[in-house]
Amino acid sequence: MSTIALPHQERGASFWRLVELVGCYVLGLLWIMPLLYAVWMAIHPPEYEVRFDLFAPLTLDNFIAAWSAAPFxxxxxxxxxxxxxxxxxxxxxxxxxxxxxxxxxxxxxxxxxxxxxxxxxxxxxxxxxxxxxxxxxxxxxxxxxxxxxxxxxxxxxxxxxxxxxxxxxxxxxxxxxxxxxxxxxxxxxxxxxxxxxxxxxxxxxxxxxxxxxxxxxxxxxxxxxxxxxxxxxxxxxxxxxxxxxxxxxxxxxxxxxxxxxxxxxxxxxxxxxxxxxxxx
Amino acid sequence: MSKLSRLQSQATPWLLLLPAAVLLATFTHIPAVTTFINSFYTTPRGARPARFVGVEQYQSMLADPVFLAALKNNAIYALGTVPLAIGLSLLMAIIVNSSIRGRALLRMSFFLPTVLPMIAVANIWLFFYTPGYGLFDQILANFGFSSTNWLGSPNTALPSLMLLGIWKEAGFFMIFYLAALQQISPSLAEAAALEGASRWYYFRRIVFPLLMPTTLFVLVNALINSFRLIDHVIVMTRGGPDNASTLLLYYIYNTAFRFWDTAYASALTMVLLAALAAFSFIQFGILDRKVHYK
Missing domain, CATH: 1.10.3720.10 (MetI-like)
Structure with missing residues (x-):
């Protein structure tokens, strides 16, 4: 019943189909990005706030600092x-x-x-x-x-x-x-x-x-x-x-x-x- | 039935309603009426009691540039966020309702912002908008743009809040569209396909009209929310710079709890109530008659 996939679509439309598909995933990625970024910031030391390095050291210090800074x-x-x-x-x-x-x-x-x-x-x-x-x-x-x-x-x-x-x-x-x-x-x-x-x-x-x-x-x-x-x-x-x-x-x-x-x-x-x- | 037991059975519904009625009257109906009454008086200060001044509060409202700015901003905020959020939410619902791979992940990513507290995500977005250093400026720097003071300049402060609002709300409305889409019989799509109808035609002539009641419901809720939610204003701009991002409820909050001018805040609240009443009038009055569905 999806409007994305009506059964009579021609094979010739497969290029547009691909564009559409990519569009869907881009939208999904765009929507989750702010949260992924927040997670990135929270689990890395502050110097990695704007530096992306796959091997950046992981830390829980930010959580500990927040927890002890206010009566959470x-x-x-x-x-x-x-x-x-x-x-x-x-x-x-x-x-x-x-x-x-x-x-x-x-x-x-x-x-x-x-x-x-x-x-x-x-x-x-x-x-x-x-x-x-x-x-x-x-x-x-x-x-x-x-x-x-x-x-x-x-x-x-x-x-x-x-x-x-x-x-x-x-x-x-x-x-x-x-x-x-x-x-x-x-x-x-x-x-x-x-x-x-x-x-x-x-x-x-x-x-x-x-x-x-x-x-x-x-x-x-x-x-x-x-x-x-x-x-x-x-x-x-x-x-x-x-x-x-x-x-x-x-x-x-x-x-x-x-x-x-x-x-x-x-x-x-x-x-x-x-x-x-x-x-x- | 004896007289006593009849009396009892007549009293039952009233007893059942009593707690709800008392609470609703105390926190919705009576305050709405007293707000109206107080808007014709001055704010009592110290030994000076409230004095009846007629429509003076409303007159000063019309001459108050901050109120006019708040009203204009709120109109822009509503007109800018509501159609976009609704359009996106419909698109999201269609995507999530299709047979696309990774549906569950997509649904999660669309819906997640809705579950989180506005205050939490506003604090995260505050960083994104940091001039030069934040996410937006970093991305734009790749395209040769210089740094922008997103929340600090009058031209971009309100649009920045609007972007956050759209991101936060679209997933919520998606759920309602998703529920409605799942009620549409699959045989309609099959029939349309047999008839050789294009997907756009099928959407425009069959899906969209069937979704009309949902659209109406979502529209009214989105409008109400655009006048009710000000958490991000409190966190991100505090109405600034120079009232460029003040919304009506934020101005009421400020007037009442920063300047303690409760009478003026009451008059402002009456404007907010009028706006909310107008939105529900859309629902019950005009549009309901034009929405046709079986």
Whole structure:
């Protein structure tokens, strides 16, 4: 079904075919180059930043230097806590809301659903001025909770899970109720297990979003004990700090490493999850 | 059903919705409304409370060269990155969906920039743009170009950010196209081939129209992202030089958290909200009716 290889192509076109093929690989190479270059800088001594020598000595010094130059261990811990708290809260809150939309009829259902979908467009970071003020009022500035709270009820998650719940046959629902399960029981025993792949997909999207998120955490945190990796990296690599490029590369790769490794190991699932999350 | 249990079953959906509704109201709906209200007041400073000034904030906005620059830059940024990123992502999806050798590697190379934090890759690209020493100048030096201060001169600062934006986003949109391409029945390609249709004709008349809903979805998301993502501005240029690369949200961030002029930041946020509303109007309003597919 590819448009690249329709079966009726003539042999005479083989030259253009080759050009096309080379073009594809060049594009691929171009796209990966920045990362390969970053890896090159990170694993070689600084004098090889712009000198390419296949036999350049390998070193881990840049990683060690980056690790000891800033409290990255703490930043890793903070990010880990942040994404876990957000993920668990999102699963619970979005599941409950999605269940209400998928299986109940109530007044104003459509209007409320539209109001929720508004968040797809107006992400919490767009309203950062007011949200900061709210956090001040709640006394939550510079806490993990403040970083996570605005994202816990996610329109994207509610939408995704609602779609999944809608495909669950009503008969299964009824059968469970006949056996005496209450609303929550039915939800936990019928709906949630059937939507497992959607939870995986949503979880991956959510984790990578919040691992990478910078602006809101940058605004709401101001101490080492709460800063996530992204903010820590931003503080560490500010141009006026005069840190060496090879060390910055090492730090940048280090902060992305868990995601990077997870992606390389589970490439298929990752891509499929993003695809699932994207299909309406 | 007894009266009590009916009441219970009526209350159930509301109880299920409660946590989500409270949080969304607190961090999306109420702040949107208070932003609107605050944009008609002055910023309270010290003992001086906020004072109602009508549309004064909006008037000063129109006379504010930094705001106008931010708006113009953001329009250029969106118009420059969105079509290119979409075009490239479609091309990537077609490549990865074909029977080309090394598909998995190509897919990985296209998608990888998407997975990484913008702040991390922006720091790496900061080095690429270093005058004289960075990757771009090294490559261009081979062709006899002299060194360029990519991020330091007003003409190249914004395009440099745009290039990074395209590189970072294209792989993300590729995924959506890939999903859509895989839904197109292979028999269509076979039929087109039997009819002797050229590949370009097949793409133009069959694949592209079938991808229209995806294109629309990607377009709206790309537009929203172009007004929402400013991590690279923070890392690479801080809006400079001379506001040549300021984007709207970055200016809001600066106004609110560097100058602490929250009322003016509220008025600026209203402009951002209007832009975002306009984009979703594209989705629900105009284009939806013109997108035909089965």
């Amino acid at each position: 261990a703490r930043y890793f811990f903070n990010t880990f806590v942040l994404i876990s708290v957000i993920l668990v809260a999102q699963f619970v809150i979005c599941t409950l809301a999605a269940y209400a939309f998928a299986r109940y009829e109530f007044k104003g259902k459509t209007v409320i659903f539209m109001l929720i979908l508004l968040q797809l467009m107006v992400m919490p970071e767009v309203l950062l001025v007011e949200n900061y003020r709210t956090m001040v009022r709640l006394g939550l500035v510079d806490t993990v909770l403040a970083m996570g709270l605005p994202y816990m009820a996610s329109a994207f998650g509610i939408f995704l899970l609602r779609q999944a719940f809608l495909t669950v046959p009503k008969e299964l629902d009824d059968a469970a109720r006949v056996e005496g399960a209450g609303s929550v029981g039915v939800l936990l025993r019928v709906y949630v297990p059937l939507a497992r792949p959607v939870y995986v997909a949503y979880g991956l999207v959510s984790v990578s979003y919040h691992w990478n998120n910078l602006l809101w955490p940058l605004v709401i945190t101001n101490s080492v004990s709460t800063r996530p990796l992204t903010v820590g990296l931003q503080v560490f690599a500010s141009p006026d700090q005069g840190v060496q490029w090879s060390i910055i590369s090492a730090a940048a790769l280090m902060t992305s490493a868990p995601l990077l490794i997870a992606f390389l190991l589970f490439q298929r699932q990752f891509v499929q999850s993003f695809m699932r999350a994207g299909i309406k």
